[in-house]
Amino acid sequence: MADTITFRPDEDAARALATLTRDGTSVSTAVRTALIEAARERARQALRAEAESLAADEQDRAEAAQVLRDMESLRAW
Structure with missing residues (x-):
């Protein structure tokens, strides 16, 4: 069973939650x-950076070019 998390939203978070x-x-x-979604976005940003x-x-x-x-010289014809 998952842990229960409690938080106190500020006005912005309460509006977003609504x-x-x-x-x-x-x-x-x-x-x-x-x-x-926030964790995925953070991972995308880190990968992009x-x-x-x-x-x-x-x-x-x-x-990499070398x-x-x-x-290329090892490639089969």
Whole structure:
């Protein structure tokens, strides 16, 4: 069984919760869904930042290009 979590929403969070439950969605479902979506978005942002960092790394790009050239010579005709 899952842990019970209690929180005290501020005005912004209370408004957001009201919006998310207006269609009859339970508070538990709305909070659970929002947490999962927030975690996924944070993971996407971290991955995007890492990709941008690698794309800007000239040394890494040069090394990747060299690996591709090396692999091309091994390719079967």
